[in-house]
Amino acid sequence: MKIFHCDHCQHLVFFENVHCVQCKHSLAYLPDLADMGSLEPAGTDLWQTPHPNAQGKTYRLCKNYSQESVCNWAIRADDPNTLCQSCRLTRVLPDLSKPGHREAWQRLEIAKRRLVYSLLCLKLPLWNKQEDPDNGLAFEFLADPSAGAPGAAPVLTGHASGVITLNVAEANDAEREKRRLALHEPYRTLLGHFRHEIAHYYWDLLVKDSDRLDPFRALFGDERASYDEALARHYAQGPVPDWQQRFVTAYASTHPWEDWAETWAHYLHMADALETAIGSGLSLRPDRADEPVLTPNLHMNGCHPANFDDMIRAWFPLTYLLNNLNRGLGLPDGYPFVLSTPVIDKLRFVHQVIEGGAVPST
Secondary structure (H helix, E strand, C coil), X not given: CCCEECCCCCCEECCCCCECCCCCCEEEEECCCCEEEECEECCCCXXXXXXXXXXXXXXXXXXXXXCCCCCCEEEECCCCCCCXXXXXXXXXXXXXXXXXXXXXXXXXXXXXXXXXXXXXXXXXXXXXXXXXXXXXXXXXXXXXXXXXXXXXXXXXXXXXXXXXXXXXXXXXXXXXXXXXXXXXXXXXXXXXXXXXXXXXXXXXXXXXXXXXHHHHHXXXXXXXXXXXXXXXXXXXXXXXXXXXXXXXXXXXXXXXXXXXXXHHHHHHHHHHHHHHHHHCCCCECCCCCCCCCECCCXXXXXXXXXXXXXXXXXXXXXXXXXXXXXHHCCCCCCCCCCCCHHHHHHHHHHHHHHHHCCCCCC
């Protein structure tokens, strides 16, 4: 995530802010400028901003900002949509009259907006189901049915044909931690769910039936192997014994599709954290030559490093710092992963697919 400042008073602000704590101006994220803007009234339900790249432009607030307080994005006044590009991707909500569901919806949207920020910055194709019913994307936020309800079955987080379903229980920190422990996972976050599930969407869009498929199989394996059998085997027997030598997580060893999804999600973690570090001017200049070094001049291609080898070289010092800071605060490692050579090769492939950007020809 890049570093944002209020364009009225230049105070530091964050991607999720709705007002500046210094000058008290209302704020909105402006997707057309990829930046935050302070707001001044410009007519009925219209706003303008002193942002230097917004001269002559007026905006409306996303309906989920002005009426529901679950968004902080603005829309160009000439855009006929009432919802921003991120909110338009959500097509099903849980029953908001039930306790906790509105709060869960807000948390889900916050995580989804950070995902959408990355996808737009990476210039990946991003259409909703209304724009493109065949290749578009949609999110459904669902809650488990009440106990004892006819045909009651838990909602499973997953992806199918461009539709990503998320169980709203994942927005509850205690419930998510309970599931993390039950599944023996080192890491489980809302944003991680979004990044993992969107990977399945982009596998269908950017790899399946393309000239990238053979290189994918050479690295990740043959996805034509039975997914159901692989999943059943994983939950019955656990991950393959040598998973740490070949996979980024234990779950990645389940099936090539899950290996891809875990690797893609990991790449987005890396890109976001490095963009923040580089944007902040973070550097590590140790006293000893054998300690990690990080320079703040990593060349960025939008929101991710232009050169993959440079990305890896910067990543290890950053995780060293992150884990040591966490330990100093009495927290678990913020980065509980080890990247083996095969995993780095897979991350390189993800980088190449993202650099390719557009839907490939078959």
